[in-house]
Amino acid sequence: MLQTYTIPYKETTNQILLISNKGIIVDAQSILFKNYIGKAIQSLHPFFETLINLLTLKNKTYNFECINLEIDNKHYTLDAVLHTNNSKEPSALVIQDLTKQYITYQKAAQKRNVAEIKAQLLDYNNVILQEKEAFKNSFIANFSHEIKMPVNTINGFVSLLENTNLEQSQRYNLNVIKNTNDKLKTMINDIIDISKIETGRFSILPIRYNLLEELDTITTIYSQKCKEKGLILNYNIDPECPKYIIADKYRLAQIVNNLIGNAIKFTPTGSIELSAKCVTKNNNFATLIFCVKDTGIGINKKQIDAIFNGFHQVNNNLTNNGAGLGLAITKKLVHALDGKIDLKSEINKGSEFTVTLDFKIAPNQKEDKVITKTSITTAKNDIKILLAEPLRGNQEKLLKIISKLKNCDVVIVENGDQVIEELYKSTFNLLILNLKLPTMDGIDTTRYIRHSDYKNINKIPIVIISEKPSKEEENYCKERRVNSYIGKPFDKAEVLRKLKYIIQKKQA
Amino acid sequence: MKVSKKIVLLGHFGVGKSSLIRRFVENTFSEDYKVTIGVHIFKKNITIPEQGTDVSLVIWDLEGNDDITNTRLSYLLGTHAFIYVYDVTRPATYESLESEINFLKEKQKNTSITVVGNKEDLVTKAYLKQNSGNFGSLTDLYVSAKTGDKVDLLFSNLAEALIK
Numbered sequence: 001m002l003q004t005y006t007i008p009y010k011e012t013t014n015q016i017l018l019i020s021n022k023g024i025i026v027d028a029q030s031i032l033f034k035n036y037i038g039k040a041i042q043s044l045h046p047f048f049e050t051l052i053n054l055l056t057l058k059n060k061t062y063n064f065e066c067i068n069l070e071i072d073n074k075h076y077t078l079d080a081v082l083h084t085n086n087s088k089e090p091s092a093l094v095i096q097d098l099t100k101q102y103i104t105y106q107k108a109a110q111k112r113n114v115a116e117i118k119a120q121l122l123d124y125n126n127v128i129l130q131e132k133e134a135f136k137n138s139f140i141a142n143f144s145h146e147i148k149m150p151v152n153t154i155n156g157f158v159s160l161l162e163n164t165n166l167e168q169s170q171r172y173n174l175n176v177i178k179n180t181n182d183k184l185k186t187m188i189n190d191i192i193d194i195s196k197i198e199t200g201r202f203s204i205l206p207i208r209y210n211l212l213e214e215l216d217t218i219t220t221i222y223s224q225k226c227k228e229k230g231l232i233l234n235y236n237i238d239p240e241c242p243k244y245i246i247a248d249k250y251r252l253a254q255i256v257n258n259l260i261g262n263a264i265k266f267t268p269t270g271s272i273e274l275s276a277k278c279v280t281k282n283n284n285f286a287t288l289i290f291c292v293k294d295t296g297i298g299i300n301k302k303q304i305d306a307i308f309n310g311f312h313q314v315n316n317n318l319t320n321n322g323a324g325l326g327l328a329i330t331k332k333l334v335h336a337l338d339g340k341i342d343l344k345s346e347i348n349k350g351s352e353f354t355v356t357l358d359f360k361i362a363p364n365q366k367e368d369k370v371i372t373k374t375s376i377t378t379a380k381n382d383i384k385i386l387l388a389e390p391l392r393g394n395q396e397k398l399l400k401i402i403s404k405l406k407n408c409d410v411v412i413v414e415n416g417d418q419v420i421e422e423l424y425k426s427t428f429n430l431l432i433l434n435l436k437l438p439t440m441d442g443i444d445t446t447r448y449i450r451h452s453d454y455k456n457i458n459k460i461p462i463v464i465i466s467e468k469p470s471k472e473e474e475n476y477c478k479e480r481r482v483n484s485y486i487g488k489p490f491d492k493a494e495v496l497r498k499l500k501y502i503i504q505k506k507q508a
Numbered sequence: 509m510k511v512s513k514k515i516v517l518l519g520h521f522g523v524g525k526s527s528l529i530r531r532f533v534e535n536t537f538s539e540d541y542k543v544t545i546g547v548h549i550f551k552k553n554i555t556i557p558e559q560g561t562d563v564s565l566v567i568w569d570l571e572g573n574d575d576i577t578n579t580r581l582s583y584l585l586g587t588h589a590f591i592y593v594y595d596v597t598r599p600a601t602y603e604s605l606e607s608e609i610n611f612l613k614e615k616q617k618n619t620s621i622t623v624v625g626n627k628e629d630l631v632t633k634a635y636l637k638q639n640s641g642n643f644g645s646l647t648d649l650y651v652s653a654k655t656g657d658k659v660d661l662l663f664s665n666l667a668e669a670l671i672k
Binding site: 045046047049053054062063064065066067068069092102105106109110113116117120121122139286 | 512516522541543545546548549550551566572580583585586599600601659
């Protein structure tokens, strides 16, 4: 190591040139290059032009380090020292050839600079990417909002037209508009979904729910669709599957819906089978494999990977079947839930999608208590209230107060999971939550609701009931986007005033 | 009439000072980055037709430095004009633009300074506009050593200004 540095320094070579005030070489050694006596120094290299103006200055010393020169077709990296004298005597230029030493420095500098430039560009590209991502997100959010409005308006007017007297051809045309608009709506929702997943703005919200009932609901819906197309939907659920699981009910349904919907789309004749098999199970967890098998057109081996990418359709047919985002969303959802998705397919024989997911088994596998639905009046009611209150006494007191509001339907549930289930089933105008709800307390339930992707869920006004009210607790609830806070004992007038205010505000 | 003018190019490493000079002197460009150590000196003679003057531009290509105060001051002796180069794609090269220019103004009070944003070919006009707050007010010219865009203009304008 020491030798590496020592050798080049030993080999350092100097050359001295004497230069007149006018820049003429009056004497010189010829150790590095020819002495060029009688020549103008600036003719050797442009570097020396700088020295000309300095030569007339008396008794000065100038140091020039690390100068790269080419003289007589040879490259030098050298240090130069210029000593000027009085006007009668020539100046001395001492040149020290340090080419070898500077090569060592050059190599180190090259390595350091390349690494630093790379790091700077990487940092900057990350900033640019983040900016682009933020722009994309806000663009998609605004775009989806803007485009959803006219699509919904078209739907509304189509419904109005449907109820008028139309000729057969007019009704046919209207159906075309309706179907096209429905496809557009699905496409917009798919784009929003995929953008949310890709940008990490999508959240997994697990609740306790009845898996078997959910699968049953899905098959009921799709049985009808299959029937319309002349297909048979078979349904096979392993009895080992746990009944109550803790999972994101909406996301799992979205996966199964996408797979069955896709199978129906690409199966002209024959059957579709949905099966769920429990492959491992202990007291807390179960691994389930969901399989959707069809007798459809099948997928070419080469296309198998591609169909999970966005905007891909078998046969590149984008005209009739949406944007081709369904399977891309499904794959991303399965991965977001830490599961895996596989596909086996054969052209003209059919496809088989299998999704493997781990689930937490709900500790309580007993049936939920029957949900109470109370209609305050017999007339068609305008306001739907969901009351989540485990205590019978509180239920009765609140019902008495709510009855003063008139035209209200009240659905009573007793825990947080039931609240979420009810919200997915129907639309409510108001939610009243006891802070100390079982399974998921009032604050956790509120958090779940506010993070939901559905506007009719995440925007619902929430009133919290507290057994031991305090200003701190009220502030805590409001910081978590609770709209109103009511403490016990109930002040009938105050409760009514708060409920009326929220309902009127919502209706306005 | 023939005059000689010394032009010194400064700026951070990797901004393309050597590439700009090579494009101007030899009309060549290489994507490979080779670090400059110390200084390389080039010469090119140009004619300013309007004045009928031949100008010999002695161009000093200084080693890139992320702190201008570390520049060897002997390199600046007798300089007629500075060209300060930064890379429009690397904020680190223009973040201290103002203080670096002020340093030069302090050291060489009467020497002109032209501020140049290189690698213009890598960005859009919209990008330059968006980032004008970072370097726009001080920048005299955006250039590209790679495409050669405005490189001749940079040196010929400078030569013309120096002989006025």
